[in-house]
Amino acid sequence: MNGGKKVNLMKFNQLGDNRGHLVVIEGCKDIPFEIARIFYIYGSDKEVVRGQHANKDSEFVLINVSGKSKVKIYYGNSEEIIELNEPHMGVYIPKMVWKEMYDFSEDSVLLVLSNFKYNPDEYIRDYNEYLALIKD
Ligand code: TYD
Numbered sequence: 001m002n003g004g005k006k007v008n009l010m011k012f013n014q015l016g017d018n019r020g021h022l023v024v025i026e027g028c029k030d031i032p033f034e035i036a037r038i039f040y041i042y043g044s045d046k047e048v049v050r051g052q053h054a055n056k057d058s059e060f061v062l063i064n065v066s067g068k069s070k071v072k073i074y075y076g077n078s079e080e081i082i083e084l085n086e087p088h089m090g091v092y093i094p095k096m097v098w099k100e101m102y103d104f105s106e107d108s109v110l111l112v113l114s115n116f117k118y119n120p121d122e123y124i125r126d127y128n129e130y131l132a133l134i135k136d
Pocket of ligand 1: 037039049050051117118
């Protein structure tokens, strides 16, 4: 399905001193892929549910660089809810994982890194189609 890769909670090093904090993320070093795409999500209300898709190619690392949100992920038979609430904390999501992001705080800025450029054709937005694909 995705080569046995697993959803993985990550803690990045905080290079802090009395001037504040700095987090570095280098492709294939701090995360398991080279970065081809960056986007960020902000201004989503508490009731909004985003995502609701799986990807045939793209892998992601999600980081709430400000505020917090929750990510519900479903793959195979397991469901997991992760709260992202620290700027040096991320979650790695391999391909073919169904994900939903919700419960955004007002100050939430959710940074997303991916190994592929945007291609709408690799997004599976129909849950039943996703279930059928992971069954095979
Ligand atoms: P969408 O995938 O619905 O966002 P989310 O998964 O956070 O709910 O994307 C919203 C819009 O942005 C949609 O019109 C597609 C566009 N988009 C891009 O053009 N490039 C991208 O890399 C992403 C993630 C979205």
